[in-house]
Amino acid sequence: MSYAYLFKYIIIGDTGVGKSCLLLQFTDKRFQPVHDLTIGVEFGARMITIDNKPIKLQIWDTAGQESFRSITRSYYRGAAGALLVYDITRRETFNHLASWLEDARQHANANMTIMLIGNKCDLAHRRAVSTEEGEQFAKEHGLIFMEASAKTAQNVEEAFISTAATIYKKIQDGVFDVSNESYGIKVGYGGIPGPSGGRDGSASQAGGCCS
Amino acid sequence: MQEPELHDLSDDSDYAASQQQRELRIMSRTDSGKRSGDNDPDGAEVVFVKDNVTIHPTQYASERISGRLRLIKHGALLFMELRIMSRTDSGKRSGDNDPDGAEVVFVKDNVTIHPTQYASERISGRLRLIKHGALLFMTWIPYKEKIDSTTHCSSSNTKLSEIDRNLYTIRAVPVTDIRSIRRHTPTFGWQYLIIVLSSGLAFPPLYFYNGGVREFLATIKQHVFLVRSVGDSNVFLVNDFQDPLQRSLSSLELPRAVSISNTSTPTLASSAPQIENSERIDDGSSSISQYGGRHGPKIHDPARDLSIQVLEKFSLVTKFARETTTHLLREIQNDGFLANDTKKQSQPPSNDNHETGLNDAQSVPNEISVTPDPLEKPLNEVLWLGCSNNLELRACSFDGKVIDQWYELSVYIRLYYLDGRVLNEFWKETHFEEAATRVGTFELVNSKEFDKLTLVWGQPRQPPLGSEEWATFFDAEGRIMDSKSLRKRIFYGGVEHQIRNEVWKFLLGYHEYDSTYAEREYLASVKKTDYETLKSQWQSISPAQARRFTKFRERKGLIEKDVVRTDRSASFYDGDDNPNVTLLLNILLTYSFYNFDLGYCQGMSDLLSPILFVMKDESESFWCFVSLMERLGPNFNRDQNGMHSQLFALSKLVELLDSPLHNYFRQNDCLNYFFCFRWVLIQFKREFDFEKMMRLWEVLWTHYLSEHFHLYVCVAILKKHRSKIIGEQMDFDTLLKFINELSGHIDLDVTIRDAEALCICAGENGAACIPPGTPASLPIETDLLYPLQDDNEI
Ligand SMILES: Nc1nc2c(ncn2[C@@H]2O[C@H](COP(=O)(O)OP(=O)(O)OP(=O)(O)O)[C@@H](O)[C@H]2O)c(=O)[nH]1
Numbered sequence A: 001m002s003y004a005y006l007f008k009y010i011i012i013g014d015t016g017v018g019k020s021c022l023l024l025q026f027t028d029k030r031f032q033p034v035h036d037l038t039i040g041v042e043f044g045a046r047m048i049t050i051d052n053k054p055i056k057l058q059i060w061d062t063a064g065q066e067s068f069r070s071i072t073r074s075y076y077r078g079a080a081g082a083l084l085v086y087d088i089t090r091r092e093t094f095n096h097l098a099s100w101l102e103d104a105r106q107h108a109n110a111n112m113t114i115m116l117i118g119n120k121c122d123l124a125h126r127r128a129v130s131t132e133e134g135e136q137f138a139k140e141h142g143l144i145f146m147e148a149s150a151k152t153a154q155n156v157e158e159a160f161i162s163t164a165a166t167i168y169k170k171i172q173d174g175v176f177d178v179s180n181e182s183y184g185i186k187v188g189y190g191g192i193p194g195p196s197g198g199r200d201g202s203a204s205q206a207g208g209c210c211s
Numbered sequence B: 001m002q003e004p005e006l007h008d009l010s011d012d013s014d015y016a017a018s019q020q021q022r023e024l025r026i027m028s029r030t031d032s033g034k035r036s037g038d039n040d041p042d043g044a045e046v047v048f049v050k051d052n053v054t055i056h057p058t059q060y061a062s063e064r065i066s067g068r069l070r071l072i073k074h075g076a077l078l079f080m081e082l083r084i085m086s087r088t089d090s091g092k093r094s095g096d097n098d099p100d101g102a103e104v105v106f107v108k109d110n111v112t113i114h115p116t117q118y119a120s121e122r123i124s125g126r127l128r129l130i131k132h133g134a135l136l137f138m139t140w141i142p143y144k145e146k147i148d149s150t151t152h153c154s155s156s157n158t159k160l161s162e163i164d165r166n167l168y169t170i171r172a173v174p175v176t177d178i179r180s181i182r183r184h185t186p187t188f189g190w191q192y193l194i195i196v197l198s199s200g201l202a203f204p205p206l207y208f209y210n211g212g213v214r215e216f217l218a219t220i221k222q223h224v225f226l227v228r229s230v231g232d233s234n235v236f237l238v239n240d241f242q243d244p245l246q247r248s249l250s251s252l253e254l255p256r257a258v259s260i261s262n263t264s265t266p267t268l269a270s271s272a273p274q275i276e277n278s279e280r281i282d283d284g285s286s287s288i289s290q291y292g293g294r295h296g297p298k299i300h301d302p303a304r305d306l307s308i309q310v311l312e313k314f315s316l317v318t319k320f321a322r323e324t325t326t327h328l329l330r331e332i333q334n335d336g337f338l339a340n341d342t343k344k345q346s347q348p349p350s351n352d353n354h355e356t357g358l359n360d361a362q363s364v365p366n367e368i369s370v371t372p373d374p375l376e377k378p379l380n381e382v383l384w385l386g387c388s389n390n391l392e393l394r395a396c397s398f399d400g401k402v403i404d405q406w407y408e409l410s411v412y413i414r415l416y417y418l419d420g421r422v423l424n425e426f427w428k429e430t431h432f433e434e435a436a437t438r439v440g441t442f443e444l445v446n447s448k449e450f451d452k453l454t455l456v457w458g459q460p461r462q463p464p465l466g467s468e469e470w471a472t473f474f475d476a477e478g479r480i481m482d483s484k485s486l487r488k489r490i491f492y493g494g495v496e497h498q499i500r501n502e503v504w505k506f507l508l509g510y511h512e513y514d515s516t517y518a519e520r521e522y523l524a525s526v527k528k529t530d531y532e533t534l535k536s537q538w539q540s541i542s543p544a545q546a547r548r549f550t551k552f553r554e555r556k557g558l559i560e561k562d563v564v565r566t567d568r569s570a571s572f573y574d575g576d577d578n579p580n581v582t583l584l585l586n587i588l589l590t591y592s593f594y595n596f597d598l599g600y601c602q603g604m605s606d607l608l609s610p611i612l613f614v615m616k617d618e619s620e621s622f623w624c625f626v627s628l629m630e631r632l633g634p635n636f637n638r639d640q641n642g643m644h645s646q647l648f649a650l651s652k653l654v655e656l657l658d659s660p661l662h663n664y665f666r667q668n669d670c671l672n673y674f675f676c677f678r679w680v681l682i683q684f685k686r687e688f689d690f691e692k693m694m695r696l697w698e699v700l701w702t703h704y705l706s707e708h709f710h711l712y713v714c715v716a717i718l719k720k721h722r723s724k725i726i727g728e729q730m731d732f733d734t735l736l737k738f739i740n741e742l743s744g745h746i747d748l749d750v751t752i753r754d755a756e757a758l759c760i761c762a763g764e765n766g767a768a769c770i771p772p773g774t775p776a777s778l779p780i781e782t783d784l785l786y787p788l789q790d791d792n793e794i
């Protein structure tokens, strides 16, 4: 499939908050409660359309466990967007957000767009973090915020797409030098089908056609 | 006759000092030379003796007859005699170290090779010329780590592994075997020499960091016939004679060749003042290039010069060629081609089949039909090899990329025993490709032949061990008599599933091999009680206590969250409220009390799940898991030090076993090997289907070839995909994704065979890549097995 842009996303947050479930819901539109826990990193991809342009999201779903962090940090490099996820039913996952954010600020590029997601909002009866707290945290740290549920699919699509829209806007505004892949953006062949369309490594050559 | 030659080489002060020493030597040689005149007829006088004068009866450089050429003056007549050497005579040539009675006539420190195109990567060593009898040998021995005295080399040497040092060591090459020496004098940097042997071998360029090129050439000139090539004044040809008569005639012009050792000089050269870098800026223009023209027989032969140039190119690919040879060596071992029984070891080497025709039946290695256990073999060493001069160069394209050249060549292989005796030597066809030629670099990234070889190296896999055969390993009381052959058997075939629950207990160390049935039965009951006691520790925690025990609650919560996310698609664990999932929880939680410092960490449930599936029994699964964690525990340390040491060891192994890939990873910032993280942490659990994964695990647990066989498995898989990785120029992200997506697409049997071959090839050098204490070794006993870290997680 050809694309105008390819964005690299990472999903981060404590173990068990539902990162893999969110990814699966977004890419496969299903909820699989018995998904294996993540070791290292897993990948997903999906095409979306923004401003009539096909955009490919390449999503890295990282392992949340604390002791894996020294390794997962290396995956931040070159991500254009990040979904920072906590579990609204587990307070500690919210308390750890600051340290995740610090990691992201340190190891990702400064222009990375970060979306804060309070997941499992279908479990409202077990809620341990209020929506207002989430909003407040996001505001303080300059993040976009949404509550979502990987189980019901509520806001899942929106979370991924509005992140992409924000990145896209930054490109339009000239925030990124899209020819520099360290921003996590690759320029594709925008609508020109072909076997090498959007192939990694060849994409950046075609910068002129899209910007 | 000599004077102009010497003058030609003596226009630097470095040389001037050595010339005085030389004159001393010449004087003493005149009388000691008589020692070589043994068995002379009455009244006869030997005026010239030269060993290792060689006839090539065919066009194959490997087929040769060597002998001693003598000129004997008898009255007014001069007789020429070529006597074929006996084995004992020629055997001396392979002797490493300085043989008794040897005289060191040239020593130069800080002669350095650059195995890669990076100037920072170098191996420094000592170059020596050693005279032994009438023969002059050249040796270049790399310094051992830390012995290096000069500051500018000691740090760089440590980056290169021990195997590099071994690979490049030049052990006692007779100077008469040298075909040509090319001197390079770059405008910037150090002078270096490329030495090509008559066999076609080219050594890597030798950089003279401390100068001494002229002195080196002059010393050689004192012992063999050395002339400049007419076509290129920087090429010196050794023993380049047009015909035997001229050879003998020319030799007469070199009376010093009849020299015999003078033991008073061995250290003179090394204590001579080292004129730092005095030759660096020598552009060679002062050389008298017409020198060679004064020798009648020298006719410019463009074909010869071209072939020398081509051969010299191979000095730059030596590393690859050696690597290839190492694999070929392995292949040959599999063919049972190498004889290794101890009887042979105590006998003279049988290397000279072609050379002397004097071999006895013992020396035909094909007679040995049984391949001995690789572990019991004496370590064979490939000391040097060369490339045949019949080679083809053509442009070709590969994976859409234009490859500059493709070489087809033969590799000359000589296999040595550790003590220096030659086991065998032969030519082997091989192919490889050159992918990038830059000034001074010659990088090889792919070899089709080489990759093909990986398919046939390792031993064919055997059918899994069945229950009947399993029974034969026990004595009457139930001891396993020969645990090594059991482990070997399992290494090559695995075990049938129905006996896994018995076999794994031994492999994991829950049962001792030399325990009896009765002992094991007793142990099982004791262990069962022990387990219940451990389990009751957390089971007895009341809700009220738990409320005040955050660490416990968190730990339990985490395990609960993870056991429901472990292998739930396997029927053994699927469905709601599956009791086996509860067993996983019980065992992991009990383990986190048994080993409270380590606690629980993700990945453990992946390791436990197959064990419980095989054992079915809770207590036995627990103790088997405990045994496994004795080795793998450090992988789960909070600070990840176990994982980091493994990934570091892996990078060293790849450097050793696949340097093109290593170089690629280095250039692309992939040396942290994080893309292999999951492979190593959970022993490829997620890369294969359940049955295959269990097969691999039991192979790994035999620790048959290495405790760290899993690292060789990593290398094998990476190596298999090397051309794709490099061909597609994968960056870290792409590589990580690629490796992740290999899951389910790895051929287990092929991989094990490749890994086996790699492990054997790497031998001691491979083991040296792996720091002590790296999982899956048993931990080095310390007071604190698992350093605690302050954090608010579990
Ligand atoms: N009710 C509810 N459960 C969810 C939701 N998302 C995930 N879960 C459950 O939460 C558990 C953990 O989800 P995962 O997606 O595996 O968590 P993760 O963040 O990927 O965890 P790690 O891979 O360990 O970092 C799963 O067992 C899911 O069943 C949700 O939106 N609602």
Ligand SMILES: [Mg+2]
Residues within 6 Å of the ligand: A019, A020, A021, A036, A037, A038, A061, A062, A063
């Ligand atoms: Mg996950």
